Amino acid sequence: MRFSLSFLTRTCGPVVALAVSTVAAAPESGTREDTGLKYWQWNEGGISLLVEQRLPDQTRAFFLARGFTSEAANVIGDGCVFKTDLRNPAAAGSVIDYDLSQWRVVVDGQRKPMMLKDQWDDRWKAMNLPSPPRIAFRWALLPNRQRLDPGDYNWGMSAFGFPAGQRFDLEFTWLRNGEERTGIFQNVECAPDVESLVPREGAL
Amino acid sequence: MRAPALLFACFVCIVPGLCLAGDDLRGRPLYEVKGRPPAPDFTLEDTEGEIHRLSEYRGRVVILNFWATWCPPCRDEMPSMQRAWKGLRERGIEMLAINVGEDEDIIFTFTADYPADYPLLLDREGTIIKEWPVLGLPTTFVIDREGRIAYRAVGGRDWEDPLVLEPLLKLAK
Numbered sequence: 001m002r003f004s005l006s007f008l009t010r011t012c013g014p015v016v017a018l019a020v021s022t023v024a025a026a027p028e029s030g031t032r033e034d035t036g037l038k039y040w041q042w043n044e045g046g047i048s049l050l051v052e053q054r055l056p057d058q059t060r061a062f063f064l065a066r067g068f069t070s071e072a073a074n075v076i077g078d079g080c081v082f083k084t085d086l087r088n089p090a091a092a093g094s095v096i097d098y099d100l101s102q103w104r105v106v107v108d109g110q111r112k113p114m115m116l117k118d119q120w121d122d123r124w125k126a127m128n129l130p131s132p133p134r135i136a137f138r139w140a141l142l143p144n145r146q147r148l149d150p151g152d153y154n155w156g157m158s159a160f161g162f163p164a165g166q167r168f169d170l171e172f173t174w175l176r177n178g179e180e181r182t183g184i185f186q187n188v189e190c191a192p193d194v195e196s197l198v199p200r201e202g203a204l
Numbered sequence: 205m206r207a208p209a210l211l212f213a214c215f216v217c218i219v220p221g222l223c224l225a226g227d228d229l230r231g232r233p234l235y236e237v238k239g240r241p242p243a244p245d246f247t248l249e250d251t252e253g254e255i256h257r258l259s260e261y262r263g264r265v266v267i268l269n270f271w272a273t274w275c276p277p278c279r280d281e282m283p284s285m286q287r288a289w290k291g292l293r294e295r296g297i298e299m300l301a302i303n304v305g306e307d308e309d310i311i312f313t314f315t316a317d318y319p320a321d322y323p324l325l326l327d328r329e330g331t332i333i334k335e336w337p338v339l340g341l342p343t344t345f346v347i348d349r350e351g352r353i354a355y356r357a358v359g360g361r362d363w364e365d366p367l368v369l370e371p372l373l374k375l376a377k
Contacts, residue, residue, distance in 0.1 A: 066274070087359075131329065135304070135305040136274070138330075139304055140274065149358070151233050151235075152235065153360075154277075156340060
């Protein structure tokens with residue numbers, strides 16, 4: 001592979017080299033065979049990032065078990081929640097920093113920040129949710145910012161606040177040894193609600 | 205320097221069925237914390253009703269793990285923590301796991317599937333974790349004999365991996 005890249009660069013010039021570089025950075029996406037849930041995966045620039053759908057019912061059940069009221073559980077269940085797994089796969093020599101406040105979502109042509117823990121917490125306070133479920137919520141979400149040394153990783157939910165089935169682009173940034181890198185997942189899709197997968201009575 | 209850790213890992217893994225830690229956790233080192241800042245002290249009750257004060261462990265190496273039952277990477281690393289702890293304890297290394305935001309009932313049910321003989325401390329209101337540089341779960345610190353933070357790991361580790369055991373055993377010498 002190294003030989004062919006080098007060969008292409010020398011013989012066909014920088015245009016081909018750029019094209020090869022773009023292809024190498026393309027994210028992978030697909031559907032889990034066992035669950036039917038969609039995922040988007042990035043393995044470039046010193047990070048491994050996985051964003052994978054969670055069904056609204058999965059999320060409702062998770063937070064109901066942690067003291068959410070059914071009203072609050074429905075809010076987060078309908079909040080376009082993904083499992084997010086961010087890793088520094090390096091064995092040594094690479095430090096990764098990320099800050100979710102710098103990430104952007106693009107939906108219906110509008111580019112805006114992600115919903116983060118504090119905004120969700122404001123909702124829970126407004127709904128008079130007590131402290132224990134709010135604590136569980138804060139720790140269940142991917143940390144807003146973090147430094148990942150070699151071998152470090154973190155897992156958490158990301159809740160975008162869109163309706164079920166909404167499509168959007170996710171622009172993400174990180175620093176690798178202080179140097180900014182960017183990536184994008186296009187056409188990310190909030191999981192459909194289970195209700196929409198089950199034929200309603202009389203619909204057949 | 206590597207031989208004791210390798211020998212220890214071999215000893216732990218020699219019992220059939222014990223080497224079940226996920227490959228994913230292998231090869232992930234501990235991160236050495238520069239300057240070794242002092243570990244914030246705390247007093248917490250464990251699931252057995254015993255009180256633990258961190259400063260009372262001074263003179264011993266302590267592995268301090270922040271976790272929750274719902275956290276998949278926490279569940280991934282707990283079996284290897286349990287296995288490693290049996291051997292580490294004999295070498296004067298303590299292990300404390302602070303659960304964040306849950307109660308005894310939830311933990312009791314959880315430990316039926318994930319046995320843990322080391323103390324499981326309860327930070328019910330999440331007040332202690334705020335005093336520590338923890339942003340996500342699990343995060344683990346290794347505290348040296350002088351009560352300073354010597355190593356840190358964000359995310360799960362295989363606690364039987366020589367890469368993890370070696371610095372622990374070196375600290376405990």
